Amino acid sequence: MTAPLVTIGLEVHVQLNTKSKLFSSSSTEFGHQPNKMTSEIDVGLPGTLPVINKEAVIKAAMFALSIDAQLNEKSIFARKNYFYPDLPKSYQITQEAYPIIGEGVLKVDNKEIRIERAHLEEDAGKSIHDGHSSYTLIDLNRAGQPLLEIVTKPDITSAQEAIKYLKKLHHLVRYIDISDGNMQEGSFRCDANISIRMSSDEPLGTRVEIKNLNSFRFIEKAIDYEVSRQHLALMNNEKIIQETRLFQESSGKTLSMRSKENAADYRYFPEPDLPPLVITEALIQQAKDNLPTLPEKRVQELMLSTHLSMDEAEMVTTSRATEYFYSECVKKTNTQSYKTIYNLIFGELSALINKNQKSIGFQSVKPEHIALIADYLSEKKISQPMAKEIINALWHTNNGSVDKIIQEKGLRLVHDDSKLIQLIEKVVHSFPEQAQQYKDGKTKLLSFFVGQIMKETKGNADPGTLSKLLSKYLKESL
Amino acid sequence: MKNLHTQSIRELIKLIENRLISAYELTSYFCDRIQTYNSKINAVISFDKDIALDQAKQIDHRITKKKSSPLQGIPILQKDLICSTKFKTTCGSKMLANYQSPFNAHVVNLCDAEGLIEIGKTNMDEFAMGSSNETSYFGNVLNPWEHTRVPGGSSGGAAAAVAAGFAPLATGSDTGGSIRQPSSFCGLTGLKPTYGAVSRNGLIAFASSLDQIGPMAKSAEDCAYLMDVITKKDPKDSTSQQYDMQFVDYLKNDIPPKIKIGIPKELKNFTIDSSVEKAFGETVQSLKGLNVEFVEISLSSMELALPAYYIIAPAECSSNLARYNGALFGYRHEGDNSLQEMYSKTRTEGFGKEVKRRIIIGTFVLSKGFQGQYYQKALSLCHNLKMEFKKIFSICDFILTPTISTPAFEFNAYKNPVEMYQSDLFTIPANLCGLPAISFQAGMHGKLPIGAQLIGNHFKDHELLQLVHHFQKATGWHEIYPEDYQ
Incomplete structure (x- = not known):
């Protein structure tokens, strides 16, 4: 049995993270x-x-600029008419024939996935059916939230590729800060159009749409299920009907929602309450000003300027907040300790962030703290365990100071040779037995003395200097 | 004080400014007239003397001689599709019979800020759909000039109320002639402003791309006073535009020399009542007396404006009125219904026949497979019409037509709705092209007033008002009042 050729087109609804809704001044905050x-x-x-809402237009323009897509100077809002209780006007304001964004490309692993269009539209409210048999509850907090619907051409050939595309897109919209991309809250939802055929000589198969997928795992499962369902149908000489299906999470199957014959006629027509949306040069400039260096370019920059490996640089650009935090640290270090900064952020700080379920940038450990700790580490003023202790202390204080913590906890490496020699003399003399054994050739005991001296200094001795001085003393004095 | 209802706004302002009368007395006077006469003609459907007098008391407190707010203390009636928190806003429909808007229309806010006294809301055709005020859920409005006749529609209540002296000013809304046709039937001056000159925020939509609020009053000058108040760009209406004009001041100037008025030669293709023809001819003569020149023009798309309108307006209305379905507000058919049943029964019972007819037409013309045949074609007709007007306004300043081909007709005069639609022929082109147009009294036929219409170019509303103002000074047609309401 040969595997079928799969053709997938995706429509992603990205909720824009504007302060207010697309057509009103109501707040867009979630969870009220x-x-x-x-x-x-x-x-x-x-x-x-x-x-x-101009902010939504700017965010859409930022997206267009980020994938180098056609940004249409003039676009037109249209009404999509249908009756549903969570659609208060009984029409959705969207864009149909003239969207704000035309063709563009998103590169995924050296393959170009073509974007057909992207348009602005308002979200509907929510209908809550569970718990009541005799009525439905309506929550209109989501009604009017701004969405950017991003539609690909049918360029995707597998569930895995679809996921790669979606992850790339998800990363991008979060990175350029036009969406929080929160999939649980529905800020990033996907419809998939799937068809199969047995060979590339055949025309594209009948398209089936799966609606409202909101996790990468479900999307992959749904596509895989749908491909095998269609394949099986073809094997049995059944006809695939053009329809809309829903993915059922519990069974992992897709179920028919409505066929093309029953598809609603949305009676689109231009929204008379809104003049054509005109993108001015000034607005494009604003979008450009808001747009950060894009992740791929930033990776190159970081590799060059801060000598990170590609993996490390990609790690830094996982999110805009991480990139910002790292870049701020880099700006503040006096010793160019980039690698140390990287290790501190993705070591101790990340551990604390994950443990406390916080996000980077909101904690009391600031870039200037990390930069200073990295500097002290490079200057051997403190040790790695000390750095860890300082970061932990900072995490629990507001407006904490690295130097103050060092002072309070006495976390400073002792470099002073005479002070160390005094200590060495004192310790070696208080362990004459061990000193004798060392003299007799049991050189392993060096670490015993180091440990004892460290105990005396509460760990503040610079280990390198200490062992150098100690072996010299033992050799010469005994 | 007697006969305050026959005074012009200019005279009423003087009375108030000179403290010869208070806002309270003036408001009482008009409220009393409503209480005495409204039962005869059913022009006002929301009225509360206490609400009116409370406003008047507040205005009397703040009245100064300052010219900054000339209309303070002057009563006004709002058409009942303009949202106001003082009264219900019913749209003349069972669907909204108990609807209380939580916010004011922009126009209402502007009137409040000016110090106008909102004394009530006027009856109208349901959702502004009708030409005779026979489709209101709250019953017919009678024409004060002759009670067997309709007052016109859809702003029939506003027209009848001002004609009967219930208020010196009223707002109307005009989607295909709803200010001008009733103004013609009731002997008033009514202006449909340039589309965008007056905010539609708070105007309950019939056909959004055509709807426009405008003033209805005895004279062009009275209309100008209201225009000075209501033409303020509104950030909450994306189609509203800035119109920098002092209308009343502009009227004081002489009309510019060499004004040219075009008369469409196509008028002769239509059946026009002899009484209207006669008044029209006399109007031309009177205007010539004002040194206005006439030219013959061609408006060949005029005939097609009517079918285009009866596609575009229902199309938009089918969408605008879809929110009235029982789910969130307004009338709901109660009972154990499925969602579909609730929708269908609510809309079947909540809407009248004419509204349903237009919703069905609109739904049909927007349907898949029919859009190209109807809606798209109508839009391209509109485009042609606009081009034609553009050409016409390069050779003349205004276009003169009758407002409507007959004087006010009798109730149930039209058995076939399409025949009634045809009576909107002269008023519709201005809406389709967003142009300002004014109807003014131009003659009488027996007891009934007859109107004429002038159409101007975009944002020439002030010039229309000025020309009609001078016409009215010369002819005095605006100073005749219906017998029973002296």
């Missing part, structure tokens, strides 16, 4: 009491009119 984040516009009260 139902229907608290609504205005008369979101509820669709008679007489209300939409006003486009």
Whole structure:
């Protein structure tokens, strides 16, 4: 049995992280009491009119610039008409024939996935059916949230490739800070159009759409299931019907929702309440100003300027916040201790962040702290365990100072030779037996003396200097 | 004080400024007229003397001689599709019969800020769909000039109310003639402003790309006073535009020399009542007396404007009115229904026949497979019409037509809705092209007033008002009042 050729096109709904909704000034914050984040516009009260949120337009423009896509100077909003209780106006304001963003490309592992278009639209509210047999609850907090729907051409050939594309896109929208990408909260949802054929000579097979996938794992499962379902159907000489299917998480199967014959007629027409959306040069400039150096370019920069390996540089650019934190540290170090900074961030600091389920940038350990600790490490003023202790102390203090912690805890390496020699004399003399054994050739006892002296100094002696002085003393004095 | 309802706004302002009358007395006067006469004509559907007098008291507190707010203390009636927190906003429909808006329309806020007294809301065709005010859930409005006649629509309540002297000013809204046609039937001056000149924020939508709020009053000058208040760009309406104009001041100037008015030669293709023809001819003569020149023009797309309108307006209405389904607000059919049943029963019971007819037409013309045949074609007709107007306004300043081909007709005059639609022929082109147009009284036929319409180029509303103002000074047609409401 030969494997079928799979053709996939993806539509991703990215919720833009603007302060207010797409057409009203209501807040977009998640997690509030139902229907608290609504205005008369979101509820669709008679007489209300939409006003486009400029921030959403700028974020859309940032996306277009980031993938070098066509940014249309003029785009048109349209009404998509259908009845549902969580759609207060009974139409969704979206863009149909004239979207804000035209063709572009997203490169995934050296393969170009072509973007067909991306458009702005408002989200609907939520219907809550569970728990009540006789009624449905409506929460309109989500109604009017800004979405950017990003549509690919049918360029994807496997579930794995789809996931790679989605992860890349997910990383990008978070990195350029146009979305929080929170999949549990529905800020990044995906519809997949899937068809198969048995050979590349055949025309594309009948397309089936799977709607509302909201985790990478489910997307992969859904596509894989759908491909084998279609394959099996073809093997049995069944016809694949054009339809919309839903992925059922519990069974891992896709189930038919509606066929093409029953597809709704949305009666699109231009939204008369909104003039055409015009992208001005000034707006493009604003988008450019807001756009950070893109991850791929930043990786190259970091490798060159801070001598990180590619893996390390990619690690730094996992998120905008991490990249920012690292870059701030780099700016503040006086000893160019980039590698040490990297190790501190992805070692002790990451451990604390993960343990406490915080995100980088919000903790009390600041870039200037990390930079200073790295400097002290390079200057051998402190030891690695001391660095760890300082970071832990900083984590638990607000506006903590590295020097103050060092002073309070006495965390400074002793470099002073005369002071160390005094200690060495004292310790060696208090262990005459061991000194004799050392003299007799049991040189392993060097570490015993180091340990004893460290105990005396509470670990503050610089180990390198100490062992040098100690072996010299033992050789000469005994 | 007697006969305050026959005074012009200019005179009322003087009375208030000179403390010859208080806002309270003036408001009482008009409220009393509503209480006395409204039961005869059913023009006002929301009215509360206490609410009106409370506002008047506050205004009397703050009245100064300052010219900054000339209309303070002057009563006004709002059409009942303009949202106001003082009264219900019903749209003349069972669907919103108990609807209380939690916010004010931009226009209402501007009127409040000016110090106008909102004394009530006027009856109207349901959701502004109708030409005779026969589709209101709250019953017919009677024409004060002759009670067997319709007042016109959809702003029939506003027209009848001002004609009967219930208020010196009223707002109307005009989607295909809803200010101008009732103004013509009731002997008023009514202006449909340039699209975008007045914010639609808080105007309950019928057809968003055509709807426009405008003033209705006895004279062009009275309309100008209201235009000075309501033409302020509104950030909450993306289609609203800045219109920098002092309308009343502009009227004081003489009309510019060499004004040219075009008369479409296509008028002769339509059946026009002889009484309207006669008044039209006399209007031309009176205007010539003002040194206005007439030219013949061609407006060949005029005939196609009507079918285009009856596609575009229903298309938009089918979408605008989809929110009235029982889910969130307004009338709901109660009972153990499925969602589909709730929708269908709510809309079946909540909407009247005419509204349902237009929703169905609109839904049909937007359907897959039919858009190209209807909606797209209508849009391209609109485009042609705009091009034609552009050409016309390069050779003349205004276009003169009758407002409507007949005087006010009798109730149930049209058995077939399409026949009634056809009566909107002269008023529709201005809406399709966003142009300002004004209807003013131009004659009488027996007891009934007859109107004429002037159409101007975009943002020439002030010039329209000025020309009609001078016409009215010369002819005095605006100073006739219906017999029973002296």
